[in-house]
Amino acid sequence: MTTPAIQWYPGHIAKAEKALKEQLKLVDVVLEVRDARIPLATQHPQVSEWVGSKAKVLVLNRMDMIPSQVRQLWENWFESQGETPYFTDAQHGKGIQAVTQAAQAAGVEMNKRRRDRGMLPRPVRAVVIGFPNVGKSALINRLLNKKVVESARRPGVTKQLRWVRISKEIELLDAPGVIPGKLNDQEAAIKLAICEDIGEASYDNQRVAAELVELLxxxxxxxxxxxxxxxxxxxxxxxxxxxxxxxxLVNLAKERNQGDVERTARQLLNDFRKGLMGAIPLEFPPY
Structure with a gap:
């Protein structure tokens, strides 16, 4: 099937990336949010370069969409790479407390250094970054315990950067989703499309649904x-x-939708995204 490569880089993301790099200079802690179904495909290749020596908290959201044994596999793998993953289900408010504590712990270090230099302590400045639609806004709303950030099950809802105060200890920057300028790894791009972590305009539903069937x-x-x-x-x-x-897809379309393959492809993708096929991880640790 020779449909075009998956590609998505709207203007507002290019602008957001530039603004984000500026704002990162003011930030103490970076909360990097990824999709627990595809933790490697939702890793932005430039995050470590942007974060530099700042503290980072790795959040794997949508933990409800993978089995607990797979969560354990990822936990072990990330720890073997020197990282501690924090699993959350931001939609239902699970795992949020541990993320707050991790961000605060990083702030304690930061304020200790400030005091050592004779400066007054101040709230920790944290930023939440990640691909579009991995659940950043839902996470922020949970961290704040109230809905201050619009969140929706579609990429690109957050368009500009803004600071929100979590508590006396933490201020949070909500940044729009950032994806790499080029999606060079088409295998990862397919997984992003299956999980709806990139905009719909960038892919062909029938191709992506067919790839999901083969991946399953x-x-x-x-x-x-x-x-x-x-x-x-x-x-x-x-x-x-x-x-x-x-x-x-063609056989299923004949059985269900009078041969309408596009409608069938959309239905299949939607059922997967809503978890109607069960808890299905699309990636496993690369042992």
């Missing part, structure tokens, strides 16, 4: 003990084994 087949073969059993068959009563993703 592959993961079922390789990591079957960590996935729901035959998620497509259970959801649609149609087995996906022994056929390509495209063929599966």
């Amino acid at each position: 087949n592959y993961l079922g073969d390789v990591h079957g003990n960590f996935l729901p059993n035959s998620p497509l068959q259970n959801r649609y009563g149609l087995d996906a084994k022994e056929c390509t993703g495209e063929d599966y």
Whole structure:
């Protein structure tokens, strides 16, 4: 299937990236939010360069969408890389307390250095960054315990940078989602599209839905003990084994939507995104 490569870089993201780099100079702690279903695909290649020597808290959101055993695998892997991941379900307010404590702990260090230099302590300045739609605004609303930031299940809702006060100890900067200037890794780009972590204008639904079918087949073969059993068959009563993703879509469209493949592709992607096929991780640690 030769549809164009997945690519998305609207003007407001380019502007946001420039503004974000400026604001990062004022920040003490960076909360980097990724999607727990695809922690590697939602890693922005420039984050470590931007963060430099500042404290960073790694947040893996949507933990409810992966099985707890897979969460454990990621926890072990990140710790082996020298990082502590904080798992959250921002939608339902789970895991938020630990993130706040981690940001505050980084602030204690910062204020200790200020005191050593004869300066007064001040609130920790934190920024929340990550790809569009990984749940940054939902996380901020949970950290604040009230809805101050618009959040929606679509990328690109946050358009400008703004500071919000969490407590006497922490001030938070909500930044628009940033994605790399070029999505060079098309395998990662497909996963971002499947999980709706990039804008819909950048991809073809039928291609992405067909890729999801093939990915589920592959993961079922390789990591079957960590996935729901035959998620497509259970959801649609149609087995996906022994056929390509495209063929599966065509067959499913005939059965369900009078042969309307586009409608079927959208339905399949939507069902996955809402968790209606079960808790399904699309990535595993690269051991």
